[in-house]
Amino acid sequence: MNVIEAEHLGKTYGKDSTRVEALRDVTFSVPQGEFVAIVGASGSGKSTLLHLLGGLDRPSSGTVRIDGEDLYALKERERAVFRRRKIGFIFQSYNLIPVLNVEENIQLPLLLDHRRPDKGYIEDLIRTLGLDERRKHLPSELSGGQQQRVAIGRALAYRPAIVLADEPTGNLDSANGREVLELLKLAVRQFHQTVVVISHDLNVAAEADRVLRMQDGKLMSDTRGGSGV
Amino acid sequence: MERLNALLAGAGRLWRNAGTRRLALLLLAAAVVSVLLAQALAAYESNRLKRDWLDRDAALIGELAARHPELAAELPALFASKETAADPQAQAAGRRLAARYGLDTELDGSLLPVVGEERRRLVTTLTIGLPLLFAALAVLLLREFDRPNRQIRRLAYALEAVVKQNRPLDYRIYEENDLGLLAHGVQELALRLRETISQLHRDKAFLKETIADISHQLKTPLASLMVYTELLQDERTSPADAKEFLDICRRELERMEWLTLTLLKIARLEADALELQPVRAPLAGTIERAAEPLRTLAAQRQVDIRIVPPDRPLEAVHDPHWLAEAIGNLIKNAVEHSPAGSAVTVRTERTPVFVRLIVRDEGEGIAERHLPHIFKKFYRARPGGGVGLGLALAKSIVERHEGILSAVRNEAGGMTFVAALPAGRDGGDGQGGASLTKL
Numbered sequence: 001m002n003v004i005e006a007e008h009l010g011k012t013y014g015k016d017s018t019r020v021e022a023l024r025d026v027t028f029s030v031p032q033g034e035f036v037a038i039v040g041a042s043g044s045g046k047s048t049l050l051h052l053l054g055g056l057d058r059p060s061s062g063t064v065r066i067d068g069e070d071l072y073a074l075k076e077r078e079r080a081v082f083r084r085r086k087i088g089f090i091f092q093s094y095n096l097i098p099v100l101n102v103e104e105n106i107q108l109p110l111l112l113d114h115r116r117p118d119k120g121y122i123e124d125l126i127r128t129l130g131l132d133e134r135r136k137h138l139p140s141e142l143s144g145g146q147q148q149r150v151a152i153g154r155a156l157a158y159r160p161a162i163v164l165a166d167e168p169t170g171n172l173d174s175a176n177g178r179e180v181l182e183l184l185k186l187a188v189r190q191f192h193q194t195v196v197v198i199s200h201d202l203n204v205a206a207e208a209d210r211v212l213r214m215q216d217g218k219l220m221s222d223t224r225g226g227s228g229v
Numbered sequence: 230m231e232r233l234n235a236l237l238a239g240a241g242r243l244w245r246n247a248g249t250r251r252l253a254l255l256l257l258a259a260a261v262v263s264v265l266l267a268q269a270l271a272a273y274e275s276n277r278l279k280r281d282w283l284d285r286d287a288a289l290i291g292e293l294a295a296r297h298p299e300l301a302a303e304l305p306a307l308f309a310s311k312e313t314a315a316d317p318q319a320q321a322a323g324r325r326l327a328a329r330y331g332l333d334t335e336l337d338g339s340l341l342p343v344v345g346e347e348r349r350r351l352v353t354t355l356t357i358g359l360p361l362l363f364a365a366l367a368v369l370l371l372r373e374f375d376r377p378n379r380q381i382r383r384l385a386y387a388l389e390a391v392v393k394q395n396r397p398l399d400y401r402i403y404e405e406n407d408l409g410l411l412a413h414g415v416q417e418l419a420l421r422l423r424e425t426i427s428q429l430h431r432d433k434a435f436l437k438e439t440i441a442d443i444s445h446q447l448k449t450p451l452a453s454l455m456v457y458t459e460l461l462q463d464e465r466t467s468p469a470d471a472k473e474f475l476d477i478c479r480r481e482l483e484r485m486e487w488l489t490l491t492l493l494k495i496a497r498l499e500a501d502a503l504e505l506q507p508v509r510a511p512l513a514g515t516i517e518r519a520a521e522p523l524r525t526l527a528a529q530r531q532v533d534i535r536i537v538p539p540d541r542p543l544e545a546v547h548d549p550h551w552l553a554e555a556i557g558n559l560i561k562n563a564v565e566h567s568p569a570g571s572a573v574t575v576r577t578e579r580t581p582v583f584v585r586l587i588v589r590d591e592g593e594g595i596a597e598r599h600l601p602h603i604f605k606k607f608y609r610a611r612p613g614g615g616v617g618l619g620l621a622l623a624k625s626i627v628e629r630h631e632g633i634l635s636a637v638r639n640e641a642g643g644m645t646f647v648a649a650l651p652a653g654r655d656g657g658d659g660q661g662g663a664s665l666t667k668l
Contacts, residue, residue, distance in 0.1 A: 032424070067420065068397050078403035085413050113410065114245060128651050130581030149582070161420070179582050182649050185633050192424070207635070224601055 002065075003161055003194045004030040004053060009062035011048050011217075022048040024217040026062070030210075032161075035188045036196045037205045040214035046198045047166060049214065053196065054164045055083050067161060084109055088155030092167035094147040096139040096154075102126070103135045106153040122157065129153050129183070145176030152183055156191070163187060165197045169204060181207050246406040252373055259366050266362070270354060274347060281343040377408055384412055391419040395426060432500070439496045442606065446488050446616070450481040457481075484616075491618045495606065498625040505548040505629055512577050512586065513542060515549045519556035520575065523564060531569035534560060537576045545584045545650055547630055555626035555634075556586060558619040559646045563590035566644070583632075583649040591643040595636070603636060623648075 011023040023045045030036055038046045051057040053064055055071045064071045066086060074082060088109075089095075096105045106125065110117045126135055129149045139147055148168060155163050165184065169177030181197075181204060188195050197204055205211045213221045243249050286308045294301040327333060338344055380402060387400035398419040402412035457474045460466055466474070497503040513536075520534050527534045556575070563573040571591040578585045595603060599610040604624040607617040627634040632650035639645055 068399075069401065074403065081403040081405060081409065113405075114242065115410070128582065130652065146581075175580070179580055182583060182633055186631070186651065189628065189633065190631060206637070 002029040003032045003067060004196070005063075005065040006049075006053065007063050007065075009049070009052055009064065010060050011045075011052060011057070012060045021217050023052070023059075026217075026219050028212065028219060028222060030194055030196065032194055033188060033192050034194055035185060035207070035209045036194075036212060037208035037210070038196065038198045038212045038214060039200065039202070039205050040220075041200065043216075044214040045217040046214045048217075050164055050166050050196065050198050054087050054089060055079050084112060085158060086160050086162060088158065088160040088163040090148070090151050090155050090163065090165040090168045092170040094139070094144075094151045094171075096147060096150055098139055101136050101138055102131055102142070102150050102153075105139070105150050106157050108154060109158045117157070125153050125156060128186075144171055145173075145179065148172060148176070148180055149183070152180065152187075156187060156193075159191060159193075161193060163193055163195045165195065167198055167200070169199065169201055174203075177201070177203070246408075247404065248373065248377055248406060248408075252370070255366075255369055255373065259362075263362065266358070270351075270358075274351060277350070278343065278347055281346065285343055380408060380412075384415060388415060388419070391422065395423065397423065435499065436496075439492065443489065443492050446492070446607075447485055450485045450488075453481050454478055488616060488618075491616075491622055495618065495622050495625050498622075498629055501629075503629070505551055507546045507548050507630070509544055509546050510549055511542055511544050512547075512584070513538065515547065515553045516556060516575055516577070516586070518549065518553040520560055523557060523560050526561070527564050527573070530564060530567070532564050532567045533572040534564065535572050535574045537574060539577045539579070543577050543579055543584060545652065547650065551626050552630065555623040555648065556588070558623040559588040559648070562619055563588050563592070563644070563646070566590060566592040568592060571643075579652060582652060584652045586648040586650075587645060589639065589643065589645045591639075591641070594638045594642055594644050597638070600636060600638075604634065 006029070007027050009023055009026040010021070013020045013022055026045075026049060038049060040046045048057070052059050053066075055064070055066075058072060063073075066082075069082065071079060071082070097108065100108065103122070103126065104111075107117045107122060126132055129152065131146065131149060131153065134142060134146060139150065142150065148171075152168075155165075163184065168180050168184070172180065184195050184197065185207065187193050197208065199205065209224065211221075211223050212219060213223075244253075290304045290308055293304055324333065338348055383400050384402065387398050390396045391398050398416050401416060402409050404412075457478050461471055461474050461478075494503075516536055520536060524534065560573060560575065567573055567590045573591075574587075574589045576587045576589070578587065595610050599608075602608045603610060604620050606621045608621075609617040624634045627648045627650070630650050632648055634646065634648050637645050637647070
């Protein structure tokens with residue numbers, strides 16, 4: 001089953017002399033449970049692509065279907081709810097809420113829906129992420145690697161079908177970066193989630209099941225990568 | 230205080246529903262409109278009453294003034310003054326006088342001037358107006374009430390298609406209210422159902438594949454055994470040849486045995502039919518257990534198995550028997566691919582999230598193009614050697630430990646295999662509760 005289907009996606013910014021075609025006619029699908037890396041140089045359009053896949057920005061042309069739902073045919077409000085429940089985001093700059101502690105940040109998507117979080121599951125999540133001793137700390141009291149792990153926890157709290165990560169290892173050293181990747185792979189395997197990661201880091205590409213290479217807004221290649229996993 | 234909080238939480242939950250808010254607003258509007266209408270009616274009526282009363286007073290004043298001009302000056306004051314009711318004797322005398330003409334409280338109100346008309350007007354207005362008001366309110370309420378029912382109906386039809394025809398759910402509700410949450414739950418359930426059905430198909434296919442694998446792999450040695458057994462039964466075979474043939478048969482049988490056992494192990498692991506018995510135990514012991522049976526092989530090939538102890542003794546939750554088998558396969562693979570005089574290093578490291586077991590060799594490494602396939606069953610990057618199951622079995626075992634097995638080429642040559650196990654588990658019951666990793 002294809003979880004993500006992108007068809008003829010295009011995004012153009014600006015007009016006339018300032019016109020920039022960030023994405024051109026990008027088409028691909030991702031079946032459930034794949035770990036996909038989108039690589040490319042700066043300006044190749046990979047960030048734009050990720051934002052379109054996540055419903056964070058509107059495409060100039062083309063469609064994005066997540067679990068069969070045409071994302072941009074929904075109303076803004078509906079899209080927000082869809083995003084909250086179906087997609088987990090991990091950003092390069094973590095984007096944690098500074099006034100909430102680790103536990104609260106992780107549970108945020110659930111609390112926004114006024115759901116009572118499954119205590120056992122959150123417990124397991126925090127322990128697996130190695131954040132047990134820091135659960136009451138604020139983001140300002142954590143290292144970069146720890147903050148990114150909190151961001152991963154938040155992305156996984158709702159057990160969304162899709163996890164989109166924009167340069168998740170960008171601000172981390174290689175050891176922490178490795179950790180983040182392994183966590184994401186664990187999620188793919190154990191949760192049957194689908195993960196799409198953007199990176200300019202070749203190590204990330206090496207770890208993925210599939211690598212999409214972007215250049216100048218176009219999809220240049222689509223290969224099975226791999227370290228054999 | 231607890232009760233108050235609970236009450237507020239309950240009210241908050243109620244208020245969250247857009248439908249409830251609309252209903253509350255509707256009732257508020259209805260109340261306001263009703264009060265306004267009531268006030269309007271009261272104002273109108275009292276105005277009417279005032280006019281009719283004054284008209285009557287004027288009529289009476291005129292009549293009396295005409296008949297008794299000497300009272301004319303006092304009459305308006307008498308009628309207008311509120312104090313005319315104050316003198317009880319005068320009032321009593323008046324009542325007695327009026328009663329003689331049937332003008333007392335026994336008289337039917339509708340026969341009285343002013344009062345009678347007012348009563349009629351009021352009754353008519355209320356009898357028509359109130360039902361109209363309620364009808365309007367009822368229509369609005371019923372419409373509001375039916376709205377979620379309409380949505381529930383559509384959801385129910387869509388759900389039926391999912392269950393009966395295995396189709397995806399095509400009606401979705403993305404609202405913030407309780408119905409939205411229910412719809413989301415239903416959507417997830419529908420997805421899960423289809424996933425489970427797919428998984429069942431996959432499991433079936435896997436089973437067929439495994440059976441095919443086993444029979445295919447066994448055919449060759451079996452055929453071999455048949456041939457050699459026939460030769461052995463032939464009286465023309467010399468004793469020397471017979472001995473050789475028996476050795477061959479023996480080897481084939483051992484091969485078949487290993488093959489069958491390993492395939493079955495993998496099948497049982499992947500079908501989740503094998504119960505691991507995880508305990509919190511030092512990894513050093515498990516690694517030693519893995520390396521021990523391979524020392525002879527390593528010595529033969531002049532390869533040094535070097536176990537590097539970690540800074541601090543590392544423990545992890547694992548099944549020592551099975552994990553030793555997995556690590557053993559990794560070490561065996563490394564030893565078999567290492568040139569004489571090189572070393573195979575086994576290290577462990579711990580990060581906040583994972584415990585890593587690292588097996589590194591200095592051989593020629595595995596070519597890039599093979600890497601995506603090395604963990605597949607029967608895949609051999611180079612001919613000869615084993616049957617191609619060791620790495621597949623290791624991967625299955627590591628994955629049953631909820632870990633990840635990966636392979637990377639070393640820059641300096643050779644391969645590094647890393648088994649990363651989640652570190653955050655508590656010992657004992659690995660199957661309990663709302664686990665991160667159980668579906």
